[in-house]
Amino acid sequence: MKKLLFACTVFWLVAATQAVAANAINAVRIQPSPDKTRVVFDLSSAPEYSYFTIYEVKPDRLVIDFNGTRLNTDLSQLELRGKRVTKIRTSTPKDSQSTRIVLELTGRFTANIFELGPQGSISDRLVIDLYDQANDAPGENAARETSAATPQRSSNQPARTVDELAQRKVVIAIDAGHGGDDPGSIGPSGTYEKDVVLRVSRALADIINADPDMEAHLIRTGDYYVAHKRRVRKAEQLQADMLISVHADAFTTPQPRGGSVWVLSTRRATTEQGRLLEDKERFSELLGGVEESVRNDDDNGYLARAFVDMRMNDAMARGFEAAEDVIAAMKRVTRMHKTKPQHASLAVLTSANITSMLVEIGFISNPQEEKLLLSNKHQQQIARAIYQGARDYFMRRPPDGTSIASNRMIIHTVKSGESLSVLAQRYGTTVKAIKERNQLRSNMLRIGQQLEIPR
Ligand SMILES: [Zn+2]
Known part of the structure; x- marks a missing residue:
């Protein structure tokens, strides 16, 4: 009897050991972004782990013990990117069934460590976000996240001086959708x-930055994911006048094609x-690895908060008007799926301060349009059209304190190839208005001629 019990115990011990050793780290990936570096461990199943930091001796280190896990990837082949992690290596594990991973760091960072379950083709993950500053990490600044309606100056964004404010540029935040694991x-x-969408966003930023009255900032500058609430917060930190989120559409069938522009609705969308x-x-948030959306699936929380603020109605009206301008400009260079702004309740559009829109530049699920979206020429055309639409909107509704608002009238010197209609389009006015202001009797212009452009 005793002997049998002993045998059983041994058997169960072996079985248990084999069961917990079943997990594996299959890949390690590094995704640097300007304010954080993300290290992702792709695992066969949900991780069981513990971690500690070593700051007493250099280099600073973050050590993670994966229990019952073997390492199936070669860390020496890992391409280290970004400025925060200098080395990822193994160290002697606490027992033979576990794996100890050491991240050597360039300094102390706020580490936000969390698990993500499988999503689509992506398996279980352990995610480590290393933030430069404690207040950049989500969770430690819940108050700032929920008070998104109040513009915040970021610490690395100097306050504008009085001179700059007198004639500042119109600021446009460009949000290239998705990124990283999404x-x-x-x-x-x-x-x-x-x-x-990142390529079109970059082209759009270049075109805007060539305009002396406007400046653009990219919210995502590389291949990494940014949570929707953070995208909005970044735009507010930039004190942007407009937020343009750039996406490409898809449908379950290959037929639909053309662009569309979306603005915020207080209700869930009524169209399919x-x-x-x-x-x-x-x-996107699930794929991109946003901890909060996985931990706390509060469906419309952000909307409930945003709509307490009545300024939202004003922002929504401005968004709709600006979207109409962008559609009018896009129609000239591409087919439109919808010729009126469409409504949906999207987190990325919920700033009460910023005129916001989401531009679908075409259907990537349509084979012809997929090809078109890959062409540099088409990307440039779309970017220019979005710029033109935004410019038209701000010519009509210049924000206070901008150079567009203060230059009620500008002098244009005619260059080769320019016509009255080209100038009217560029400055958001009409051929008739320019002719009247300059008392022109014909449409003929000569190079070097100076024209007053009415605003
Ligand atoms: Zn998208």
Whole structure:
């Protein structure tokens, strides 16, 4: 009897050991972004782990013990990117069944460590976000997250001086959708939405920055994910006048094509495409690895908070008007799926201060349009159209204190190839208005001629 019990105990011990050793680290990935570096461990199943930091001796280190886990990837092949992690290596584990990973760091960072369950083709993950400052880490600044309606100056964004305020530029925040583990929609030949929209966003920023009255800032500058609430907060820190979120559409069938522009609605979307977009935004957070959305699936919390503020109505009206201008400009260079602004309740559009819109530049699920979206020429055309639409809007409704607002009238010197209609379009006015102001009897212009452009 005693002997049997002993045998059973041994058997169960072995079984248990084999069971807990079943997990594996299959890949380690590093995704640096300007304010944090993300290290992702792709695992076969949910991780069981513990961690500690070593700051007493250099280099600063973060040590993670994965229980019952073997390492299936070669850390020496890892391409270290970004400025925060200098080395990722193993160290003697606490027992033979576990793996100890050491992250050597360039300093002390606020580490936010969390698990993410499998999503789509992505397996279980352990995510480590290393933030430069404690107040950049989510969770430690819940008050700032919920008071998104109040503009905050970021610590590295100097306050504008009086001189700058007198004639400041119109500030446009450009948000390239998706990024990192969230590819967005995928075209039939494998094009990722996150890549195409980043290219169009960069082109748009370049065009805007060439305009002396405007300046652009990219919210996402590389291939990493940014939570929707953080995208809005970044735009508010920039004190942006407009937020343009750039996306590419997809549908379950290959037929639909063309662009569309979305603005905020207080209610859930009524169209199939709108509901699809709302669902995709939530799914993005899951794929992209936003801790809060996984831990706390509070469906419309952000909207409930935002709509307490009545200024939201004003922001929504401005968004709609600006979206109409962008649609008018896009129509000239591409097919439009919808010729009126569409409504959906999207977190990325919920700033009460910023005129916000989401531009779907075309259907990546349509084979022809996927090809078009990959062409540099088309990307430039779309970017220029979005710029033109935004410019038209601000010519009509210049924000206080901007150079556009103070220059009621400008002098334009005619250059080769320019016509009255080109100038009217560029300055958001009409041929008739320019002719009247300059008492022109014909449409003929000569190079070097100076024209007063009415605003
Ligand atoms: Zn998208």
